[in-house]
Amino acid sequence: MKSGGVFKLKSDYRPGGDQPEAISALVKSLKTGTRDQTLLGVTGSGKTFTIANVVEKVQRPTLVIAHNKTLAAQLAAEYRDFFPDAAVHYFVSYYDYYQPEAYMPVTDTYIEKEAMINEDIERLRHAATQALLTRKDVIVVASVSCIYGLGSPIEYQKVNLKLTKGEQMTRSHLSRKLVSIYFERTAGELSPGTFRALGATVEIMPASERVIYRVDLTGGKIAKIEEVDAMTRKLGAKHDAMFIFPARQYVTPKDVLEAALADIEIELAEQLKKFNGEGKILEAERLKRRTRQDIGMIREFGFCNGIENYSRHFDRRKPGEPPYTLIDYFHACAKLFPDPVRGIASNGAGFLTVIDESHVTVSQIGGMYAGDRARKDTLVEHGFRLPSAVDNRPLNFAEFQERTGQTIYTSATPGKFELEHSGEPISQVIRPTGLVDPQIVVRPIVSGTDYEGQVKDFIAEAEAVTKSGARSMVTVLTKKMAEDLTQFLVEKKIKARYVHSDVKTIDRIEILTDFRKGTFDVLVGVNLLREGLDLPEVELVAILDADKEGFLRSDTSLIQTIGRAARNVRGRVILYADLMTGSLGRAIGETNRRRAIQEAYNKKHHITPKTIEKRIHDIVGDIERSRKRAVSELAEMDKAAYGGDIRKLIKDKRNQMHEAADKLDFETAALIRDEIQKLEEKNRKKK
Numbered sequence: 001m002k003s004g005g006v007f008k009l010k011s012d013y014r015p016g017g018d019q020p021e022a023i024s025a026l027v028k029s030l031k032t033g034t035r036d037q038t039l040l041g042v043t044g045s046g047k048t049f050t051i052a053n054v055v056e057k058v059q060r061p062t063l064v065i066a067h068n069k070t071l072a073a074q075l076a077a078e079y080r081d082f083f084p085d086a087a088v089h090y091f092v093s094y095y096d097y098y099q100p101e102a103y104m105p106v107t108d109t110y111i112e113k114e115a116m117i118n119e120d121i122e123r124l125r126h127a128a129t130q131a132l133l134t135r136k137d138v139i140v141v142a143s144v145s146c147i148y149g150l151g152s153p154i155e156y157q158k159v160n161l162k163l164t165k166g167e168q169m170t171r172s173h174l175s176r177k178l179v180s181i182y183f184e185r186t187a188g189e190l191s192p193g194t195f196r197a198l199g200a201t202v203e204i205m206p207a208s209e210r211v212i213y214r215v216d217l218t219g220g221k222i223a224k225i226e227e228v229d230a231m232t233r234k235l236g237a238k239h240d241a242m243f244i245f246p247a248r249q250y251v252t253p254k255d256v257l258e259a260a261l262a263d264i265e266i267e268l269a270e271q272l273k274k275f276n277g278e279g280k281i282l283e284a285e286r287l288k289r290r291t292r293q294d295i296g297m298i299r300e301f302g303f304c305n306g307i308e309n310y311s312r313h314f315d316r317r318k319p320g321e322p323p324y325t326l327i328d329y330f331h332a333c334a335k336l337f338p339d340p341v342r343g344i345a346s347n348g349a350g351f352l353t354v355i356d357e358s359h360v361t362v363s364q365i366g367g368m369y370a371g372d373r374a375r376k377d378t379l380v381e382h383g384f385r386l387p388s389a390v391d392n393r394p395l396n397f398a399e400f401q402e403r404t405g406q407t408i409y410t411s412a413t414p415g416k417f418e419l420e421h422s423g424e425p426i427s428q429v430i431r432p433t434g435l436v437d438p439q440i441v442v443r444p445i446v447s448g449t450d451y452e453g454q455v456k457d458f459i460a461e462a463e464a465v466t467k468s469g470a471r472s473m474v475t476v477l478t479k480k481m482a483e484d485l486t487q488f489l490v491e492k493k494i495k496a497r498y499v500h501s502d503v504k505t506i507d508r509i510e511i512l513t514d515f516r517k518g519t520f521d522v523l524v525g526v527n528l529l530r531e532g533l534d535l536p537e538v539e540l541v542a543i544l545d546a547d548k549e550g551f552l553r554s555d556t557s558l559i560q561t562i563g564r565a566a567r568n569v570r571g572r573v574i575l576y577a578d579l580m581t582g583s584l585g586r587a588i589g590e591t592n593r594r595r596a597i598q599e600a601y602n603k604k605h606h607i608t609p610k611t612i613e614k615r616i617h618d619i620v621g622d623i624e625r626s627r628k629r630a631v632s633e634l635a636e637m638d639k640a641a642y643g644g645d646i647r648k649l650i651k652d653k654r655n656q657m658h659e660a661a662d663k664l665d666f667e668t669a670a671l672i673r674d675e676i677q678k679l680e681e682k683n684r685k686k687k
Helices: 019-031 047-058 069-082 119-132 153-158 171-180 254-277 281-301 307-314 326-336 358-381 387-391 397-403 416-422 449-467 479-491 505-517 555-565 582-605 619-639 646-662 666-686
Strands: 036-041 062-065 087-091 095-099 102-104 109-111 114-117 138-142 161-164 194-198 201-205 211-216 224-229 235-239 241-244 352-356 407-411 426-428 439-443 471-475 496-499 522-525 538-543 572-576
Touching (some): 019 036, 019 426, 036 416, 047 069, 047 407, 062 069, 062 326, 087 119, 102 358, 119 138, 119 153, 119 326, 138 326, 153 326, 161 171, 171 201, 254 387, 326 397, 358 407, 407 416, 449 479, 449 538, 449 572, 496 505, 505 522, 538 555, 555 582, 572 582
Parallel strands (some): 036 407, 062 138, 062 352, 471 522, 471 538
Antiparallel strands (some): 095 114, 102 109, 161 241, 194 201, 201 211
């Protein structure tokens, strides 16, 4: 087992602006034992770089939680750049598609669980948990998947297989050991979690990586252990010893399996007695058939569809007791590699938790439990699941807090929870780039039908912006308003498009790309024009009906929307309002405060801000070009090194796709996947 190295930050940048003060304050608070802190950092101020500096100084395993997979991938890539020698991992839900099991009593409709698992993301999850059990210098960037059930780290660690050079071992013995930790034997191509035996050699591909380990068992002992490149078959490093972790994250010893099945039988008998006593004959029969079938499958094959619903019994948990999660692996890491100065906190949390975009992520963490419980209660009530199914669940917020230790919340607009628990936030409002927050103008709505006043004024402003070669954005309160306003603008000969939650993801990407290119000039939206939308071409942001208090016009929402104009040196915002609401006052006051601080800093350091220049990445266009490229590759194959072997080309492409996924470059991986699909289609036609 590795002891793990130390976090050593590598970057061409040095802390600038108010980053040094923020880093110093955060580190000081952590060292004095402060439980919660908030880093109030505006967009573009380098919050991730600040946190990286903090991690280097406190030298603790770190869990970073983001509110969506895309943001998590972006953060993981940044932390990997900052810590190339550390173990930086990505942990999100491994489902490409997920339809949870549900029952709707009103229409008597049962919806069976459907899921499509992404093999690469599953492998990355394995890599994250294994890193936490073998080294200290670990950063895991996760979505809220980190609060959902996972196998016990104790059992997962207990059954790992250690292979040592010179150890007595036969091929059949090693094969049995691998099968016992859920590896599958194959005679064909290896994939994560499989092995194959060839003469006196066993080749193994761990669940966490795409490297083959070749174990030579000449003479009834382990003669050598070699790494082999899965694609080129070139020999790599040689090892004297290695650990192999189970191919599944749920590990159940045989004696525990039998005890769990006995408990399931007892629970079934109790629930059937309850249903029969209540006259629920249909529910009792349904539950009996389903559960008996599941027990038979588990006993025969060690698995059944929906086995996670029995996890409480397999984990040997009590009713209501929370499940094991990724956080328990952080606790295990802290125990294996305790901080030599601070030791481990009273709750075992010797690691650091960072909640990114906390104004969104905190509520997301808190909201998972209730929705899951309501769905499970309905399934239990109508005989689709045993009562213990409700304990296959995410943590509730109180449990999450109990299990995490010192936490840093980062956001440009911290929420009420963060501010109440951490007190005065640590401010980071100076952008090293010198860009200032946009100027804000408040104009009256002017009464009139179809928003005649504010729309007329916005049109005049947008036309002027378009003439200068820039773009405009405008937000409204409903989807219908977005569609109607777009139609009105088009009728006025203004090139406009809208985006809202009903617009499909791929179409949304295409719209935003066209907007940046200048294919149209005005983008209309509801609440999708906030976090994570980086459009430096936008010079004007207009907010219609800005005085209508509510979620879309809260001070947090207003500040986030105003920030969309902060990437352009000429950025400005028009708020259309007849009343100065509390949210408007706070948003304007905070924006002006940040603007003044940045301007003073620029003046003192002689900085002339410039509009951010960002390459327009046309994802949709890339997909189309990739398909054409795949066809052209086929035409040229006879001239290439593949010698017309389509299968070899597909294999190489598949390896390229996995390599892109390893680097968290999922856009490139998706493009290569499309090429593979086209090649496979062409190969079928050829046959």
